[in-house]
Amino acid sequence: MTIHKAIHKGMMPKAEEFVTREHQMFIDGRWTKSNSGERIDVINPANGKSFTSLSSGNAVDVDLAVEAATKAFKSDDWANMPANGRSKLLWKIADVIEENADELAEIESLDNGKPYKFARMNDISAIVESFRYYAGWCTKICGKSMKLSRPGPHHAYTIAEPIGVVGLIIPWNFPLMMAGWKFAPALAAGCCCVMKPSEVASLSVLRLAELMYDAGLPKGVVNIVTGYGTGVGSAITAHKGIKKIAFTGSTKVGKEIVTSALGNLKKVSLELGGKSPVIIMPDANMEAAIPGAAMGIFYNTGQVCAAGSRLYVHKQAYSQVIEGICNMAKGLKIGPGYKQDTVLGPLVNETQHKRVIDYVKSGIKEGATIATGGDACGDEGYYYQPTVLTNTNENMKIVKEEIFGPVLAVNMFEDVDEALRMANESEYGLSAKIWTKDLSTAHYLVNGLEAGAVSVNGGGPPDNNMPFGGYKQSGWGQELGEEGLKLFLNFKSVEMKL
Ligand code: NAP
Ligand code: MG
Numbered sequence: 337m338t339i340h341k342a343i344h345k346g347m348m349p350k351a352e353e354f355v356t357r358e359h360q361m362f363i364d365g366r367w368t369k370s371n372s373g374e375r376i377d378v379i380n381p382a383n384g385k386s387f388t389s390l391s392s393g394n395a396v397d398v399d400l401a402v403e404a405a406t407k408a409f410k411s412d413d414w415a416n417m418p419a420n421g422r423s424k425l426l427w428k429i430a431d432v433i434e435e436n437a438d439e440l441a442e443i444e445s446l447d448n449g450k451p452y453k454f455a456r457m458n459d460i461s462a463i464v465e466s467f468r469y470y471a472g473w474c475t476k477i478c479g480k481s482m483k484l485s486r487p488g489p490h491h492a493y494t495i496a497e498p499i500g501v502v503g504l505i506i507p508w509n510f511p512l513m514m515a516g517w518k519f520a521p522a523l524a525a526g527c528c529c530v531m532k533p534s535e536v537a538s539l540s541v542l543r544l545a546e547l548m549y550d551a552g553l554p555k556g557v558v559n560i561v562t563g564y565g566t567g568v569g570s571a572i573t574a575h576k577g578i579k580k581i582a583f584t585g586s587t588k589v590g591k592e593i594v595t596s597a598l599g600n601l602k603k604v605s606l607e608l609g610g611k612s613p614v615i616i617m618p619d620a621n622m623e624a625a626i627p628g629a630a631m632g633i634f635y636n637t638g639q640v641c642a643a644g645s646r647l648y649v650h651k652q653a654y655s656q657v658i659e660g661i662c663n664m665a666k667g668l669k670i671g672p673g674y675k676q677d678t679v680l681g682p683l684v685n686e687t688q689h690k691r692v693i694d695y696v697k698s699g700i701k702e703g704a705t706i707a708t709g710g711d712a713c714g715d716e717g718y719y720y721q722p723t724v725l726t727n728t729n730e731n732m733k734i735v736k737e738e739i740f741g742p743v744l745a746v747n748m749f750e751d752v753d754e755a756l757r758m759a760n761e762s763e764y765g766l767s768a769k770i771w772t773k774d775l776s777t778a779h780y781l782v783n784g785l786e787a788g789a790v791s792v793n794g795g796g797p798p799d800n801n802m803p804f805g806g807y808k809q810s811g812w813g814q815e816l817g818e819e820g821l822k823l824f825l826n827f828k829s830v831e832m833k834l
Pocket of ligand 1: 532535584590
């Protein structure tokens with residue numbers, strides 16, 4: 337195999353040593369060979385070449401992982417760990433991730449294609465912050481006592497209990513960040529985990545598992561089974577020993593998971609796709625709104641669930657905004673993730689590349705106009721130009737469906753109700769962004785938008801203390817915050833006559 341040719345020169349030796357290993361699955365605290373012995377090639381999206389391979393798991397491997405997690409769930413080391421001990425452990429995991437931040441960011445950048453500097457700055461701090469945030473929750477988990485409406489003395493209360501063994505399934509666009517959003521609340525609640533990362537980008541999560549054990553996690557508490565959705569994913573969602581599934585991915589797969597989970601009626605939470613609207617009013621601060629709307633779709637090469645992929649601009653501001661976004665798009669440096677000046681990395685793989693190419697072609701066929709971009713680029717790898725499409729309408733596939741690439745569909749409106757109607761014209765409802773200086777317009781739009789997360793005049797990535805989840809077909813339940821913790825807890829009601 338042409339291993340090192342697929343990796344850029346100058347990769348940190350520790351990261352290179354890790355990525356080029358023959359990867360196994362992480363079960364019961366140790367590297368474990370898959371039952372099938374089959375391998376999955378891992379491709380560098382910057383050049384399309386394979387540099388290592390993953391174990392392709394199946395239902396037998398999932399059984400082993402569930403067995404290990406079930407044993408760990410009941411073990412003294414885990415079940416009887418004092419709340420402050422659990423808190424210290426999560427904090428320690430955050431410290432260990434931070435100590436290895438450069439290496440993790442290099443792995444993430446190579447495997448997913450995203451710029452190293454963004455992985456280091458954003459993805460790594462996101463996972464560190466998730467562990468620190470939920471480290472704080474470990475010592476605050478509690479039930480309540482309540483008065484009942486019946487005569488006689490009684491003592492009534494609720495107890496918060498961990499749900500048990502949970503299945504965590506994540507996508508490839510932010511592997512470490514998504515792993516943090518799932519592991520941190522699950523462990524704070526006292527659950528034990530079986531995770532399947534996407535086979536498209538599993539490496540950073542495998543390294544994370546190793547680091548979590550270095551930090552002192554008891555064996556079996558976290559298990560990683562690599563492989564395909566059909567095979568590993570479906571074995572997790574159907575497994576009787578798993579009491580809850582937390583899934584992040586597409587709406588299509590989310591629906592399959594709901595069906596598969598019916599067997600033992602396991603609890604299911606879903607963070608799904610989006611086609612999020614951005615509304616720019618004529619009074620907006622254009623110096624912030626134009627770059628905000630541009631990076632809202634181009635960041636991570638558009639592979640963001642909450643990407644602002646539909647832009648609605650007031651007629652008076654239309655030409656200024658389109659010109660500004662197109663100019664910005666033309667200036668964004670496209671290149672491999674390891675280069676310091678790269679802003680837009682490649683798309684994650686060939687499938688995703690083809691998907692974006694086909695969507696843009698379909699938009700043109702349906703009558704949209706290319707304002708900038710509109711084509712693949714580069715001599716190798718899965719690059720695509722940041723693209724702005726105008727003359728779009730709500731019947732076009734590029735407006736209705738999630739493209740998951742750097743493609744913005746733009747439309748014009750004349751009054752706020754028209755903007756609201758167009759923004760809500762979607763089966764998705766993950767997020768929405770508003771740009772206006774007028775307080776009354778902002779509140780009117782916030783109240784009218786059918787979306788789980790709304791920002792006014794800019795916002796960062798989801799904060800750990802704010803619940804995040806979708807309306808409509810963008811999901812079930814909310815992750816992060818106290819809501820995210822409660823996804824992993826059962827509340828037992830106890831009534832005692834005195
Ligand atoms: P995906 O195809 O739905 O896959 C997500 C995960 O599910 C992968 O690990 C996948 O494995 C697995 N999977 C596939 N089929 C399965 C099945 N039948 N049973 C169980 N698991 C199965 O999504 P993706 O392409 O990785 O990621 C992109 C999607 O994720 C987009 O729609 C995006 O909007 C969404 N997303 C949502 C959020 C959010 O917070 N709302 C965040 C990030 C991404 P394989 O890779 O082997 O197929
Ligand atoms: Mg890859």
